[in-house]
Amino acid sequence: MKNTSLNRRKFVKDTLAGAAGIAGLTTLPLDLLAAPNKIIVSEESTTSGEVRPSLPPKIKFAVIGLNHGHIYSQVEAVIRGGGQLISFYAKEDDLAAAFTKKYPQVKKARSEKEILEDKAIQLVVSASIPDERAPLGVRVMRHGKDFMVDKPGITSLEQLAEVRRVQKETKRIYSIMYSERLENKATVKAGELVKAGAIGKVIQTIGLGPHRMNPKTRPDWFFDRQRFGGIICDIASHQFDQYLYFTGSTQADVVAAQVGNVNHPQYPKFEDFGDAMLRGNKGMGYIRVDWFTPDGLKTWGDGRLTILGTEGFIEIRKNIDIGGREGGNHLFLTDQKEMRYVDCSKEPLPYGEQLVNDIVNRTETAMTQEHCFLATELALKAQQQAKSISI
Template sequence: MTSTNTVRFAAVGLDHAHIHGQIAGLIEAGAEFVAMATDDASSAIAAEVRKRYPDVPVVESPDELIATGGIDLIVTAAVPDRRGPIAVAALRAGKDVVADKPGCVSFEQLEEIEKAVAETGRFWSVTFSERFEVRCVIRAGELVRAGRIGTVVQTIGLGPHRIGDRAHLGGGAGRPDWFYDKSRYGGILVDIASHQIDQFLWFTGARTAEVVASTVGNFANADSPGLQDFGDVLLRSDNAQGYIRVDWYTPKGLPTWGDGRLMILGTAGYIEMRKYVDIAGRQGGDHLFLVDQDSTQYVDCSDVELTYYADLVHDVQERTTTAAPQEHTFETMRLALTAQQQAVLRGAAQ
């Protein structure tokens, strides 16, 4: 394929609200949405996708759609434990894959994906939306690479979420059963902390890292022990350290689903991002504060271009991996799975 050809994509797996951003991002980047299929056609998210794209054909069988010719790219936000098998099938059918995070839920799935990528020459990208779709994080990367805060020695990533967030429910009455089944969503460190692990590697420039310590807990939902509502991870690479905390405790009083924050410490300054809300402060999201040797300032991120989906389309056309290096994606998921496997269990967590 060359850049003169339109990228044709299909959505296989419509179980998480992140599929809306994935589909819209690819369409905006010039790709053509040609078909959809899912395991559970009755889910609220699937119904919403059909409503938003009534002219896109619905194929009853996901396997049939994956095998269909004339499709360049498969995008999936299926139940997490299905994303790995969908990716492997699509890769072996000659298609590139874009998966919602987590891209897989076990080392066995990751190994199968790595093998399929190596043998087919196709790519597997995981949509770490807390970086790819957040303008202030992209701007922070520009500032770091310009040397504004010196050498990065630590990141602190906080990823609080809300169980009852209306946007993530997609009009449904509540979270689906798989949300409370660890074997299906992979555990809180795989499911959510993969975002912060991605950011640690990206901001520090580390190719790999080790999990020094990790914990998962259930402190507020004892009646649903399959739900891990708290998790933290301590990371260390050759040149940097990272701390991550994720949870499902966002109170109703906050006007958005979570007060996501990222702090980057450098040898000559630091950056703090309040991605989605500045509590009792400025309206909206994408708030970035920079402290360097010259000043303390608030940085406007409204003009930052988000390029992930355009880069994906380019990667399909030109056989590159500009959206995210393949090895980076593999390492992010390896670290998330390692942290989950090694985690100390606290409270009612299983």
């Protein structure tokens, strides 16, 4: 047991201080963590760090549906990983014009059908209106192509059953980009540390996903839970993914859930608050999401993740460290001996490359299909079971 503990500490130390791009490693006094006079920087710096060069193209891909701005980070992840973007289609002229400005070399297809019937295209990427994503994914898979979609990738249990059936029949990849894990450098680093045994056996995750609403910038579908699936289905899907990933649970039950529209009566079909409690075969979880990020915060949301283990805990401050360090991608690790801080801003993001390799090799290195579907299933069940609240 002593040797195991020593080996774990050595591995964690090497991981924290190694050549993987850690910018800082510090043992912090508690009063520094709570210091109120640190500068909080602008939103742009939360994504600072070295940009990994794109790999030579291994696959050709296309885009259908530009209704959420996440499409740009989805496209960039695939390009970084070795994808060549060759065409796109959008029904909305203004969205198409903006996309063409960003990617002027990419052909605008005349229709969705043109892309689906192009045999050179191996992957379709989408950030269409949420309730249209699963039906599109079914069409994509039936045309022999893999599908990568923004969250929520599925907005009802009925859609989930159909997607599962078609995916099983076609053997195509249906990947939902849970970007708060897959495209967050501190969360990627936390995965390495947890797998190395840095905090022992994981007991619970606590995931907080606050968002800024910006109602004047939102389309009509944003305020209709039938279109976006409800707040737990939508933005909490990130936290369900992280719960499964860090606990290693392969089965879980929704113990309790609640949703409400507590402060936006002008949008009667909207939900601005939701939370849920989970119990799985390898750990517990608590999730809270909301649309109450105040304008005074220098980013869209103070997203946090706490991972409790038998030998310590990790806290991730994804976008900002309020009253503390500049930028985003902050990781705090506390074990039986000390407390450390890790700046993860230069960590690589492997999801895009892993997905491209999975498409080429027919593997599951980016995410297993069952994990992808189970995270969505739990979110959908929590949304369906949630008690409606008002205060």
